[in-house]
Amino acid sequence: MINWPLLRWEMRNIRWWYAGLFIFLFIGAFSLLLFATTGGPVNWGKMDFFLFGAYWALFGGMANVSSKLKKGTMAFLLARPVSRREMYHAMALAGGLPIIILIMSPVLFALILSPWLASSMSLGQLLLLDVLRAVWLTALFLLAILTSLYTGDYRNKFYSILTGSFIIAVTIAWTTTIGIINKRALVQWLFQHHPGLSLLLSLALCCLFYYLGRRRLERMDIQA
Amino acid sequence: MAISEPAVLTRGLTKTFRGRPAVHGLDLEVPRGGVFALLGPNGAGKTTTIKLLLNLLQPSAGEMRVLGLDAVADSVAVRRRVGYQAESQHFYRNTGVGELLSFCRSLYPRWNQERVDRYCRLFELPARARVGGLSKGKQTLLALVLAVGPEPELLLLDEPATGLDPLRRRQVLKLLVEEMSKEGRTIIFSSHQLQDVERIADRVAFLLRGGLILSRPLEQLLAEEKKVRVLFPGPPPAELEKWPGVRRVAREGSRLLISLSGRLDEVLVRLQRYEGAAFDVLDQTLEDIFVEYAGGEESVWEVGEDD
Amino acid sequence: MPDFVIQTENLTRDFSTVRAVNEVSLAVPPGIVFGFLGPNGAGKTTMIRLLLGLLEPTGGRAAVLGFDTRAQAAEIRRRTGALLEHPGLYERLSAEDNLEFYGRIWRLPAAERRARIKEILSHMGLWERRKETAGKWSRGMKQKLAVARVLLHRPSLIFLDEPTAGLDPVAAAALRDDLAALTAREGVTVFLTTHNLAEAEKLCALVGVISHGKLLVSGNPDELRARSGGPRAEVTGRGFSNEVIKQLQARPEVRAAGLQNGRLYLDLRRDASMAPLVKLLVNAGVEVEEVHRGKASLEEVFLTLMEEDNEND
Numbered sequence: 001m002i003n004w005p006l007l008r009w010e011m012r013n014i015r016w017w018y019a020g021l022f023i024f025l026f027i028g029a030f031s032l033l034l035f036a037t038t039g040g041p042v043n044w045g046k047m048d049f050f051l052f053g054a055y056w057a058l059f060g061g062m063a064n065v066s067s068k069l070k071k072g073t074m075a076f077l078l079a080r081p082v083s084r085r086e087m088y089h090a091m092a093l094a095g096g097l098p099i100i101i102l103i104m105s106p107v108l109f110a111l112i113l114s115p116w117l118a119s120s121m122s123l124g125q126l127l128l129l130d131v132l133r134a135v136w137l138t139a140l141f142l143l144a145i146l147t148s149l150y151t152g153d154y155r156n157k158f159y160s161i162l163t164g165s166f167i168i169a170v171t172i173a174w175t176t177t178i179g180i181i182n183k184r185a186l187v188q189w190l191f192q193h194h195p196g197l198s199l200l201l202s203l204a205l206c207c208l209f210y211y212l213g214r215r216r217l218e219r220m221d222i223q224a
Numbered sequence: 225m226a227i228s229e230p231a232v233l234t235r236g237l238t239k240t241f242r243g244r245p246a247v248h249g250l251d252l253e254v255p256r257g258g259v260f261a262l263l264g265p266n267g268a269g270k271t272t273t274i275k276l277l278l279n280l281l282q283p284s285a286g287e288m289r290v291l292g293l294d295a296v297a298d299s300v301a302v303r304r305r306v307g308y309q310a311e312s313q314h315f316y317r318n319t320g321v322g323e324l325l326s327f328c329r330s331l332y333p334r335w336n337q338e339r340v341d342r343y344c345r346l347f348e349l350p351a352r353a354r355v356g357g358l359s360k361g362k363q364t365l366l367a368l369v370l371a372v373g374p375e376p377e378l379l380l381l382d383e384p385a386t387g388l389d390p391l392r393r394r395q396v397l398k399l400l401v402e403e404m405s406k407e408g409r410t411i412i413f414s415s416h417q418l419q420d421v422e423r424i425a426d427r428v429a430f431l432l433r434g435g436l437i438l439s440r441p442l443e444q445l446l447a448e449e450k451k452v453r454v455l456f457p458g459p460p461p462a463e464l465e466k467w468p469g470v471r472r473v474a475r476e477g478s479r480l481l482i483s484l485s486g487r488l489d490e491v492l493v494r495l496q497r498y499e500g501a502a503f504d505v506l507d508q509t510l511e512d513i514f515v516e517y518a519g520g521e522e523s524v525w526e527v528g529e530d531d
Numbered sequence: 532m533p534d535f536v537i538q539t540e541n542l543t544r545d546f547s548t549v550r551a552v553n554e555v556s557l558a559v560p561p562g563i564v565f566g567f568l569g570p571n572g573a574g575k576t577t578m579i580r581l582l583l584g585l586l587e588p589t590g591g592r593a594a595v596l597g598f599d600t601r602a603q604a605a606e607i608r609r610r611t612g613a614l615l616e617h618p619g620l621y622e623r624l625s626a627e628d629n630l631e632f633y634g635r636i637w638r639l640p641a642a643e644r645r646a647r648i649k650e651i652l653s654h655m656g657l658w659e660r661r662k663e664t665a666g667k668w669s670r671g672m673k674q675k676l677a678v679a680r681v682l683l684h685r686p687s688l689i690f691l692d693e694p695t696a697g698l699d700p701v702a703a704a705a706l707r708d709d710l711a712a713l714t715a716r717e718g719v720t721v722f723l724t725t726h727n728l729a730e731a732e733k734l735c736a737l738v739g740v741i742s743h744g745k746l747l748v749s750g751n752p753d754e755l756r757a758r759s760g761g762p763r764a765e766v767t768g769r770g771f772s773n774e775v776i777k778q779l780q781a782r783p784e785v786r787a788a789g790l791q792n793g794r795l796y797l798d799l800r801r802d803a804s805m806a807p808l809v810k811l812l813v814n815a816g817v818e819v820e821e822v823h824r825g826k827a828s829l830e831e832v833f834l835t836l837m838e839e840d841n842e843n844d
Contacts, residue, residue, distance in 0.1 A: 003331075005327065005330035005331055006331070009327050013316060013319075071314050071317075072310075072312075072314030073314055073315070073316060075280055075310065075314060076310075076314055076315060076316075078278075078279075078280055079278050079280060079303065079308040079310070080303060080328065080331050080332070081300050081301075081303045081304040081331055081332060082300070082303075082331060083299070083300045219282060220282075221280070221281045221282055222275075222280040222281065264699070265669070265671075265699040265701060265702065266669050266670040266671055266697075266698060266699050266702055267669045267670065311697075359571050359572040359576075360571070360616075361570075361571025361572065362571060362572060383697065386696055386697050387571070387693065387696050387697075387726065388571060388726060389568075389569065389570040389571050389573075389726050389833075390726065390728060390830050390833055390834055391570055391833075391834060391837045392570065392571060393726075394834070416697070416698065416699045416700060416703070418700060419729075423791060511700055514699075514700055514701070515700065515701055515704075518699065518701055
């Protein structure tokens, strides 16, 4: 299922993208520290630097896939003893793992810094929020890969427009849910009333996009 | 997995791109061992066929077996035993030659590092050079090194010598014939350099519009494909075109040019019956034969794969 | 019109550690096809870039159409056409629209543009198919269209970097014929690089061979063939044994001997006589059917030059 040399290679090839991720992580941690030392209440729903990092991850993942398709490096790999499923897993893991790490990192920081922090949320709530975010982002990341698989070989315009608008819609829905727009009401709705349901929904979406992306790659003609 | 199974066997192999067939009902059989040349005009389906065998493209219909394995279901197992050089090279441009080689090495169960090193030296491919900084010809050579590294039983080479200068081209041909072929590996290659094909191929196959026109040992092909130039004293026999072996009759001034596919002796016997008919037999090079088969209708084939 | 379309004196270009073009002095007279030959990575593409003024020379000077490449690159580019690695066609546009687009770039007036497009497409036999999308054409036809694009603004010099690479023999021959006819008719000078030396032999009035950035020789292909490489002989027959070949290789007048496709190929020294060799063959029991002697091909000349060059290194 996982081809380790390939995964190492994939991670090595996007190391600059990782470097970008770590910059966001660093800025996020730094601002947290700043909050901690000034002693003000920290709103975990609004850790925008981590969020920017997540967007960076998202677009990086898309660029990774579509550039692979356009430059034909996918053909290079798939002419070697690498199955398409292994290829897909390597792409998803190399791109998706850092997203999860990035999103989970506030929890880590919170754990470390909890003695000094006066948070607006309990640790349990915070953890749930982070898991939720990570699952959401992974779903979005998988959707991004799926979209890139359609748009990267630029043959199927209909699908690319469809998935493109879908991803925008999902992103808007997600940002309203978790952070930027009208945050309070929706966050409350999610966390106080239906946390389990929203987690399940995100997991379901995750699985769906994973499956669709894998199926698409397995049936695709590798050109160039 | 019978060893006697041919290196490649396709039955009714078809691939359409948005309704346009690039390969159409292809029945190809490549025996094990030896050098097999795929010929045909641009867009005849050579590249598509090679990519289908590697499962880079999904067949629209038909079956293929490579080295005794199902080329779709067991594709990874097939690719473990096949070396492939693409027509144009797409590498990770920012990696070093050495890094790319060791990555590829890690993907295969077997790898002949001694040979890889030797050819890197011969082709002047320094391990520290950046792949993207290599000239086009050097990238082609690197692709060849990557293809022979895993000790493949079958080599699929898509125009291996395009863009190479004569010196390098000879080195490449020598590598193929004196190492790869001698070690019993099967080589399938497509080429427009018909002198090269004449020099190294044991068998040739002609593809035209996605179908196989002929597949024959090269020597047999050169022996069978002849032209006879005849000057009849009177009107030529009416049913000349229906004589055995006659493929085409063309007019060349006052004389007729008969293209034959085998049965030369029979035709000569018949011609001798016409009193006063003067004729001579013309040998043909592979290029003549190529033009004969492919060039009949101007160079206006539609493309399948390369658009 | 200057005496030479291209004239360089000790033209040199360095990249960080490599000298890509090394003191090349070259003169190309107008109206001919000049073949620029050399192994991969010898500096051919760099040379074209220098001549087009796309790269600044490290040393020496070059004049193209009488203009200096350093100071007057824009003048040079206005009067030349170049077909480098990519054909430069828009795959989604029709053939006619592609040329129309380039005609506008070159600021040809509408009437002239139309007349020129018609002239050039008809000459290449593409006029009937001008409305078709270029992307759907075969590679040979695309390449023809690319040549049409290069010639569109009536340049007096064109650069073609391996125009027939990757084309099948029929398409390559068709392109060659069109190229020869068009350039002869319009008096265009062609600077051509190719690895197909048979093609260079057919097309070029003058060739230059470059290796490791240095111009090794330049001259008429016939001259070059006469100058280097001894005559070759080809013997058809039956019964060649390894022993006979060894005996032949031991003879002083034989440089190399080998079998290919059942024929014996001999590489002879200058002024070698064939008669004693045939006698040797017959005595060894070979049934000789035919002996064919020929001059060295340009390809052999090229290979000899490369060998000498490598020995000198």
